[in-house]
Amino acid sequence: MMMLIAILVLAAGTFLIRLSGPLLRERISLSAHAEAVLKAGATVVLLALVATSAVVVEGDWAGWALPAGVLVGGVLAWRRAPLAVVVVAAAATTALLRLAGVS
Amino acid sequence: MPHAFARHLDRPLLRDIAALAAGIFIVGLSFGAIASSQGVPWWQSAAMSLFVFAGASQFATMGIMTAGGGLAAGVAAGLILNLRHIPYGMAVGGVYWTSLRAKILGTHLLTDQSTAFALAAGDDPRKARHTYWTVAVSLFAVWNAGTVLGAFAGQLVADPAVLGLDAALPAILLALVMPSLKDRRTLAAGLLGTAVALAASFVLPAGVPVLLALVGLVVMWKGAKGTEAAA
Numbered sequence: 001m002m003m004l005i006a007i008l009v010l011a012a013g014t015f016l017i018r019l020s021g022p023l024l025r026e027r028i029s030l031s032a033h034a035e036a037v038l039k040a041g042a043t044v045v046l047l048a049l050v051a052t053s054a055v056v057v058e059g060d061w062a063g064w065a066l067p068a069g070v071l072v073g074g075v076l077a078w079r080r081a082p083l084a085v086v087v088v089a090a091a092a093t094t095a096l097l098r099l100a101g102v103s
Numbered sequence: 104m105p106h107a108f109a110r111h112l113d114r115p116l117l118r119d120i121a122a123l124a125a126g127i128f129i130v131g132l133s134f135g136a137i138a139s140s141q142g143v144p145w146w147q148s149a150a151m152s153l154f155v156f157a158g159a160s161q162f163a164t165m166g167i168m169t170a171g172g173g174l175a176a177g178v179a180a181g182l183i184l185n186l187r188h189i190p191y192g193m194a195v196g197g198v199y200w201t202s203l204r205a206k207i208l209g210t211h212l213l214t215d216q217s218t219a220f221a222l223a224a225g226d227d228p229r230k231a232r233h234t235y236w237t238v239a240v241s242l243f244a245v246w247n248a249g250t251v252l253g254a255f256a257g258q259l260v261a262d263p264a265v266l267g268l269d270a271a272l273p274a275i276l277l278a279l280v281m282p283s284l285k286d287r288r289t290l291a292a293g294l295l296g297t298a299v300a301l302a303a304s305f306v307l308p309a310g311v312p313v314l315l316a317l318v319g320l321v322v323m324w325k326g327a328k329g330t331e332a333a334a
Contacts, residue, residue, distance in 0.1 A: 002168065002174050003147055004147065005174060006164055006168055006174055006177050006178050006181075007151045007154065008154075009174075009178045010151075010155050010160065010161075010178050010182065011151075011154035011155045013178070013185070014157055014182065014185045014188070015210065015211060017182065017186060017188050018192055018210045018213045019192070020192065021188060021191060021192015021193040021194075021213070022192045022196025022199075022200055022206070022210065024193055025192070025193045025196045026200075037320060037323050038190075038193050039222060039289075040288070040289040040292050040293075040320060040323055041193065041194060041317055041320055042190050042191050042193070042194030042222060043283040043284070043293060044289075044292050044296040044297075044316050044317060044319050045314070045316055046215065046222075046276050047277075047280055047293040047297050048300035048301075048313045048316030049187065049215065049273070049276065049313045050273040050274075050280070051300065051301055052301060052304040052313060053269075053272075053273045055304075056304040056305060058309075059304075059309075060305075065270075066269060066270050069274065070270050070277065073271065073273075073274025073277065073278065074274060074281075077274070077277060077278030077281055082115065082118060082119065082122075083118070083119035083122045083123065083278055084118060084119070084121075086122075086274050087122045087123075087126055087275060090267065090270045090273075091266055091267035091270055091271040092267060093267065093270065094270035095265060095267030098264070098265065
């Protein structure tokens with residue numbers, strides 16, 4: 001029963017959070033510069049999400065294997081490798097390092 | 104429905120979306136499997152994937168609830184994690200703000216990945232719209248299929264950490280934001296914001312640090328004044 005309530009509240013709350021972005025957007029007059037700042041804002045959040053999820057797991061240092069994999073994927077992406085290559089290289093790097101005992 | 108949008112996209116882009124969908128499918132499998140291993144009935148994890156559709160918050164809320172952390176703590180952790188969708192919706196909301204049905208569906212299907220793909224589509228609004236819907240609908244399909252399959256076949260599913268998938272998903276997002284970082288002010292804002300988020304992430308609960316990264320945008324204001332002064 002508790003789990004059902006949690007699912008319902010999380011679902012409703014998440015929908016309202018998702019809805020507030022476009023509604024806020026409608027309320028501000030969008031100059032070309034404001035549009036650029038909003039796009040940069042989402043880019044900044046995504047980049048920070050990449051960095052924090054690569055380095056910190058549950059409030060602690062994630063170990064070397066995880067950031068190493070993300071870094072390899074990032075370098076390949078920078079060299080314009082297709083996303084499938086980025087995915088496989090990043091995952092393989094981290095998986096192999098862990099297999100070799102590097103946490 | 105994705106076919107109608109996918110028709111307009113070129114093959115390399117569709118291959119990129121397929122690579123992403125494969126990764127999300129496996130994470131969905133593991134979500135269903137972990138939920139079942141904690142004694143959560145399959146239809147509850149399925150309902151969560153269907154109605155919440157936000158992976159990190161689902162893992163967080165489910166994890167706290169099954170560990171006995173309580174309703175308030177579980178839901179709060181999930182909602183805080185999802186606050187980052189506000190800046191996402193402000194940036195790409197215009198992409199799906201058309202008919203009422205598109206507004207409701209597009210809102211529910213807003214994720215890190217659908218945002219990143221829409222941003223990477225650049226300034227062509229038609230391409231951004233087709234990309235957004237193709238990614239959003241594909242991920243919704245594989246996430247929910249993965250959850251149900253994982254809930255039943257949990258024992259057969261490999262651990263995403265063993266596969267290195269926890270590195271693949273951030274790498275995908277990094278690849279997608281890279282074109283936007285060619286703009287020097289966006290890059291400066293991103294680096295400043297990321298430094299703030301990294302420092303904060305060792306102290307603050309997950310979800311808050313990435314929002315603090317928005318302080319990096321001060322660089323843009325300075326820059327705007329600078330260009331006006333120069334003009």
